[in-house]
Amino acid sequence: MNLSGKIALVTGGSRGIGFSTGKILSENGATVVITGKDAKRLEKATEKIPNSIGIVADIRNTNDVKNVVSKTIEKFGRLDILVNNAGIFPKIKKLHEIDEDEWNEVLDVNLTGQFRFTKEAIPHLQKTSGSIVNISSDAGLKAYQGFNADAYSASKAALIILTKCWALEYSKNKIRVNCICPGVVDTDMTKPFLRTQTDKEFMDNEHPLGRIGQPGEIAKAIMYFVSDDASWTTGAVLAVDGGESIK
Template sequence: MLKLQQKVALVTGGSSGIGRTTAMLFAREGAKIAIASRRHEEGLAVVEEIRRAGGEAIFVKTDVSKADDCANAVEQTVKAFGKLDIAFNNAGVEQFGKPVAQTDEASWDFVVDINLKGMFLAMKYEIPEMLKSGGGSIVNMSSTYGLVASAFGGCAYHASKAGIIGLTKAAALEYAKQNIRVNAICPAFVATAMVEKFLDETQMTDQIKSFHPVGRLGTEEEIAQGVLFLASSASSFMTGTALSVDGGMIAA
């Protein structure tokens, strides 16, 4: 039996990386998918891939740092599919390389506006639609670097990802009795294009692999499976959780 049969899911940042892989997995499990992303051509390509495989999907061009865009993404999802059951709030950016005193305000605002403000805005418009249909499941993309820090010069990234966990817990408590579950997923280093670019630029591949006791990076599919678990009824007694999918990194 498909885990998301008859469900409607909105995936922000769904045009590439973990977002794309999770959207494809959700579709294989029976969900109708709305891809919300700034990348128009890449987003349409994911939609076409889902449709070729027999699924249903739409694309909504979205900048999650803008309230009107988040409202429109939810509105278009409901217009196309009639409801909203699941949201994977995955859109995010990262910047590393400068310590706190050398981080400029524009860089801080760029990261925090997309990662943290964007998460707030997405939930602000997703939750009312879920309430209309009796509940839902929200999964917010955080990071192991929301649980622990590094000296890599990523203060805005760390702050935004830690803030996501706090925001997740607050929303989980606020809506627990209204059948909306809100959880966060916290991956360690995953072999995405964004991470591989960082590793190439810093020549830190071996060092980063050593952070994980399992001795390798994670895969997009492994994180997507964790998101599917949190989104589905398999995790029906879980809310307010920050789930580490990290190859043992936090334990170490």
């Protein structure tokens, strides 16, 4: 797969799935812009991703988001790929225990944040007939007994339908929009659920293939969606989850 000459923007590229995505896109020839909140973490990540720059941006802040896209265009003159990856996972609580601020925070980052980046990126992707990949979750596909972080599930389910809406709307510009729903992946986000051997075994066994995933396994699926190999694929929702969502 060849992404030579392509400019890719990966939100939340400082660690986890976003970092692995930045790396694989770069290894396949793209120039990569990664974003994150934490400047030091972002700088360390760019040191490990060839042909990358980092731009600090809080996805909750519209001006930060505008600045990322305008700096990308200023520096590289175009945008071909947007990976809407940045996200947070809240403390697991039942709906009646969540206060409105917690609810709003999750939606602000996981849903409105993706809206902000997509809105800014679309005019540039229209010029390149570019590609968007939204990172949703198995939690957007199904409910989990005792594991329902409601705002998280709501934000991730919304991204699935937005993928289809955006794919349809911008098909006339030949912009492809696809979505990936990971199962449990070994990143900082899931550390709280993998503290003990018992926790790890439980999580491994939740996945029919017998283990949790690695960030690189999600990144490879993202790589496929943004490449020409997926030239006739848009509006698709792909579970990359060791079979978790089929249970």
